[in-house]
Amino acid sequence: MNKSEHSSNRRRFLKNLGAVGTLGSVLPPAVLAAQPTLQSPSAEKGHVFLSEPYLQQPAPDSMTVMWIANLPSYSWVEYGETSALGTKAHRSTDGIIDAYNRINQIKLNHLKPATKYYYRVFSKEIAEFKPYKLTYGNTIESDTYSFTTPAVSPQAVRCLIMNDVHDRPETITHLLSLKGNDPVDFVFFNGDMFDYQTDEQQIIDHMLAPCSAGFAREIPFMFVRGNHETRGKYRSELQHYFGNPQGRQYFSYTWGPVHFTVIDTGEDKPDAEPVYAGIVDFDGYRAEQARWVDQVMQSKEFKKATYRVVLMHIPTFYHNGWHGPTHCQQLFTPLFNKHKVDLCISGHTHKYGVHEPVAGQHAYPIVIGGGSKDGSRTLIKLKADAKRLNLSMLRDDGQEVGAYQIAAKR
Template sequence: MMHTKSSLKRRNFIGNISKASLLGVMSAGNATTLIKDVNELSARPAEGHIFLAQPYLQAPSENSMSIMWITNKLCYSWVEYGEGDQLNQKAHEIKDGLVNAYNRVNAVRLNNLKPNTTYSYRVVSKEILEFQPYKLVYGITITSDTRTFTTVTPKANEVSWLIMNDIHDRPQSIPHLMKLNGNTPYDYVFFNGDIFDYQTDEKQIIDHMLTPCLESFAGHKPFLFVRGNHETRGKYSRELADYFTSPSGKYYYAYQWGPVYSIVLDTGEDKPDDAPVYAGIVDFDSYRKEQAAWLEKEMQTPAFKRAPFRVVMMHIPHFYSGDWHGTLHCRELFAPLFDKYKVDMVISGHTHKFGVFAPEKGKHNYPIVIGGGPKDGNRTLIKVTANQQQLSLKMLKDDGSEVGNYMVKRK
C-alpha cells in the first residue's frame, strides 16, 4: 500500500511530545520523516477548505493507477471511480489496518482495474476538525470535478511519450512545450530532471510543476518523474518524494509499456559527495552503486531481454557533459552495463545544450539524446514513438522547429 505523510502544525496540538515521536509516514514506500509545520507547507488554512492541487495521475499500469492530490486542511480522503461514466466504487489507502487520515498529501492506488479500459474518477476530502482518541469531528467535504483515465493496454503494439527536462522553475515552459505536440496522441509524459532550481517548500512544487501540468494534461494523462541534480538541493529536497509515485516507490525504477522497456536512473549530484556545498549530508556515490547493482539484475530479467526496445532515461548524461564527478561516476558504473545488455537509446538533459549523438565505436554503442533548456530559444520537447519494428525520436525546439531526430530498427 502507498501511504502519505501527515503534515501537522506542532504547537497547535502536539504540545510537549518529544521530536522523536513527531513521525509522519511518507508516500510510495519512502522512509519515515519528521512532520512539517503546516505553515511551512503553505497550506493557507485561512482560505477555507480547498484543493491546493487537483488530482493528478501517477505510475500507470495495465491494472492500476495512482491518484494524488493535495488539500489545505487535514482530512480523511478517498477516490470514487468506475468504468465508463460510473462512479460506483470507492478506494482509500489502508496501512496496517488503519485507513490513512489526518493528512493533506494524498496518494491512493486503484488496483484490480481492467486493462485498456477508460475509467471516470473524482476525489473527495472530508476535513477533520477534531481528532481525539475516542472522538472524531468532521467538517466541510470538498469534491473534485470528474475526470477520466485509460489503463495501459497489455502487450500494446505501440507506445508514445513526451519528455521535458531542465525547466528550472519556469512553470510557463510546461504548457508552452506541451502545445508543440499539437493534437498528436501520446500515452504519458516523462520529466527528466531539474524541473526546479532547488527545493524550497510545497508551494513551489504546486505552483511550478503540478499546476501547469494539471492545466495541460495531468488530470487525464499520467506523468513520471526522476530527479535531476538540482532536485537534491534545498531545505525541502527530502520531502519532494511525498508528491510523486513511481512503479518502485523510488526515484529509480523500470517499467514496460508496449514494445519499450524503460529504465529510469537517478544520477544524483554532479559534484563529489565531499564538496563543501553539500556540508557532509549527501552520499550519492553509494546511491549510484546501489542502482548499478539493481540495474544489472533488472537487465537480466526475461522481460528486459525479450522487449523489442530498451530505453534508459536519466538526467546526467554519462558522455557529452564534461568531466565532473557525477558524469564520470555514471560512466564508470552504467556505461559497461548499457553496452553489455545492449540498450537501444539513452535520453538525458543537464547540459542545457540539446543534441543527438549517434553511436560511436569504442565509446557508446547506442545513441545518446540530450534535451535542452531552460531559456527561451533553447527549450525542447522530445517525442518518442515505438512500434514492434522501430523506435523513433524527434526533438522540437520551443519555436516548433525540429532540432534532432533518430530512429532505431528492431534487431
C-alpha cells in the same frame, strides 16, 4: 450531498484553488517537526484543494490518483466505467485507513485493461482527532475526470519527455503546445524541473499546476530527479508528491515494445564538496543503482523487449567532466554496452543534441534535451511499435532539431 450543496462546494473549490497563499501553520509545532508535509495554510481560508488531481503509476489493472488538500483530512476516490461512478477507494495500511493527512496517493486496483474510467476525488476535513473522538469538518470534491488504462500488451507506446525546466512553469505549458494532435500515453520529466527545493508551494505552482491543467488529470506522468532536485531544505520531502513504479527514485517499467530503465544520477560534484556540508552520499547511491541496473538488464522483461531505453538526467558522455557525470560514465557505460541498450535519453548539459554510437566508447546513441532558456528548450517525442522506434526533438519554436530512428532488433 444534494445538488445545491455540490454546486456550492464546487464554486468554493474553484475560487480558492487559485487564491491559496504562502504556507503557514495551524498544527502543533511537534507535529510539524515530525511531519513537515502536514503544514497548512491559515485556517480562515477554509478547507480547499491545493492541487487538482494528477495521475501516477499507470498499469493495465491499476492507476494511482494523487492530490493535495490544505487541511488534514480523510480522502477517497469515487470511480467507475461511467460518469455515475459507483466504486469508492481509499488507501489503508495494516488495517488503518490513511487519514489526517494532506497529500493523497490512492491506487485504484482491479481495473480492466484498455478501459476508460471516470473519477472524482474527495477530502473530508478532520477538525479534531482525539483518541476516542474524531470530529469531521467540511467535505470538498473535484470535478469528474477520466483516464484510460494501458492494454496488457499494447502494440505501441507514445510519450513526451521534458528536462531542465528550472522553475519556469510556463515552459511546461509552452512545450506541451508543440505536441500536436498525436495521442500520448504518458509524459516523462527527466530531471531539474526545479532549481532547488524550497517548499510545497513551489512544487504546486511550478510543476503540479501546469501539469494538471495541461494533461495530468487524464494522462499520467513519471519523474526522476536531476541534480538540482537534491538541493534545498525541502529536498527530502519531494518524494511524497510523486508515485513512481516500485516506489523509488529509480525504477524500471515496460510499455508495449519498450523497456525503460530509469536512473537517478544524483549530484554533479564530489560528495565532499563543502556546499553539501557532509550530508550526501551520491557515490554510494550510484554504485547501488549500478548493481540494480545489472540485475534489471538480466531480467526477462528487459531481454525480450523490442527496444531498450534508458532515461537518466546526467548523460554518460558529452558532459562537463565533473565528478558526478564522470562517475556515471564509469559505472553505467560498461553495463549499457554489455547489455546492448538501444538508446539513452538525458538532459543536464542544456545543449540539445543527438549523438551517434561511437566505437570503443558508447555503443548506443545518446540524445540530450535542451536547457531552460528561450531558444534552447526542447520537447522530445518518442513513438515505438513492433517495426521501429522514432524519436523527434522539437525546439521551443517548433523546429525539429534532432531525430533518431531504430529498426526493431528483437
